[in-house]
Amino acid sequence: MPAATQQLTLEEIAEYMRAHMVEWLTEDSLAKPPAVYEIELRERMVRVEEELKHQRELMKQGFDLMGKRLDAMNEENNKRFEAMSQENNRRFEEINRRFEAMSRENNRRFEEINGRFEEINRRFEAMSQENNRRFEAVERHFESMLQRTDRFMIWSLGTTIGMGSLVIAILKFSL
Secondary structure, eight states: OOTTTSOOOHHHHHHHHHHHHHHHHHHHTSSSOHHHHHHHHHHHHHHHHHHHHHHHHHHHHHHHHHHHHHHHHHHHHHHHHHHHHHHHHHHHHHHHHHHHHHHHHHHHHHHHHHHHHHHHHHHHHHHHHHHHHHHHHHHHHHHHHHHHHHHHHHHHHHHHHHHHHHHHHHHHHHO
16 A cells, blocks of 8 residues: 555554554564663654644644635625626616517507508598498489489370370361
């Protein structure tokens, strides 16, 4: 296991130290008396504990810095999302204003077209009334002509009968 490339946790380091501590101490302390060996062992244990404590503090500092960094990133993201939300709201309001303006313009045009249709309707009604008046005048004229024709026919018949009677009477008296 290359120690330089593998990151070890504190528990793994402590386990490794426990497993090999006796072995290391006995190698170095074969020529030393047991009292010195015990003092050296205690000093090494104190140094290991201090180093572990220092590693724990460094990790805690790293976690604190990471927490601060994440908080800063979170705050920055919140600001960006808020700015995007405000920009989107502004755009939507602008779109709403455009739609309202288009709606007003369309309503104005429809009212204008309705006015034109009403004017055309009035013109057609006026034309219809004028046509009705003309047809009534033509009808009165035809009725007048019919009455005159009827009178002419009656007078013609009367005249023809009278003349025929007169011719018959003259022929009867002359013969």
